[in-house]
Amino acid sequence: MKTHVLARRYARALFELALEKGILETVTNEVQAFEKLIAESDELRHFLLSPEVGREGKVKFLTERMQDQFSALFVNFWIVLLRKGRQDLYPEIVQEFGRQYDRHQNRVRASAITAVPMQEKELSRLKKTLSDHYKANFEIENFIDPEVLGGLILKIDGKVIDASLRNQLAKLREILLVERN
Numbered sequence: 001m002k003t004h005v006l007a008r009r010y011a012r013a014l015f016e017l018a019l020e021k022g023i024l025e026t027v028t029n030e031v032q033a034f035e036k037l038i039a040e041s042d043e044l045r046h047f048l049l050s051p052e053v054g055r056e057g058k059v060k061f062l063t064e065r066m067q068d069q070f071s072a073l074f075v076n077f078w079i080v081l082l083r084k085g086r087q088d089l090y091p092e093i094v095q096e097f098g099r100q101y102d103r104h105q106n107r108v109r110a111s112a113i114t115a116v117p118m119q120e121k122e123l124s125r126l127k128k129t130l131s132d133h134y135k136a137n138f139e140i141e142n143f144i145d146p147e148v149l150g151g152l153i154l155k156i157d158g159k160v161i162d163a164s165l166r167n168q169l170a171k172l173r174e175i176l177l178v179e180r181n
Contacts, residue, residue, distance in 0.1 A: 007092035014077050014093070015100040023071060028101055030074045035094045048087045058082045108136045113143045113153040113164075130156070 018027035038045050047053060047061070059082045066075045081087045102109060112118060112126060123140060130138045134156075145153075150165035 004092055004096075006086065007089045008096045010077075010081070010086065010089060011093045011096035011100060014073075015097055015104075017073055019104070021073060023073065024101070024104070026071055027074055028097070030070050031094055031097050034070070034074070034078075035090070038090065048082075048090075055082050055085065058087075106136050108134060108138050108156060110138055110140045111143055111155040112140050113145050113148055113155070115144070115146050115148045115150055115165075117144055118142045118152075 014027065014031075015024070018024045038048065048058065059079050062078055062082065063075060066078065078087075081090065108130075110130065112123070118126070123142060127138045127140055130140070148164040148166055149169070151163045151168070153164050153167075154161040
């Protein structure tokens, strides 16, 4: 089975249980905090991913260390991951859990790629336009790519809307080349 399918299943299970138990905010914070812990600690990351340490040894260690800092649901989630040998899926699980949480909050994350940084006024106007159109709350991150030349490239939920000057010039070039031949 593909890893992203498994990660989606694990994330959905954790999300639904947290929602059902009324601790969604707590678990969301724990998912992010533990991801940060793993990212900042080479030792912890190596421990979790190392085949040298047995599954039960990892379960015992994490249970002892996590039980005072994390909810029982999150600790049990990690026990399942470790016993199934799926701890390497955690980064993907975090991403999918975040998407589930965003959908639950009616939030959409988008990227606006421009040649120069967008001014706050432009960003607010784009956010409002998208929010009105999609009937959702938008969070837009502005990335800079001078090759865009002008205009913008908008990425929303895997869709790309390319309204860049570079793209328009490329289309014009194609038209001119076709007419020339």
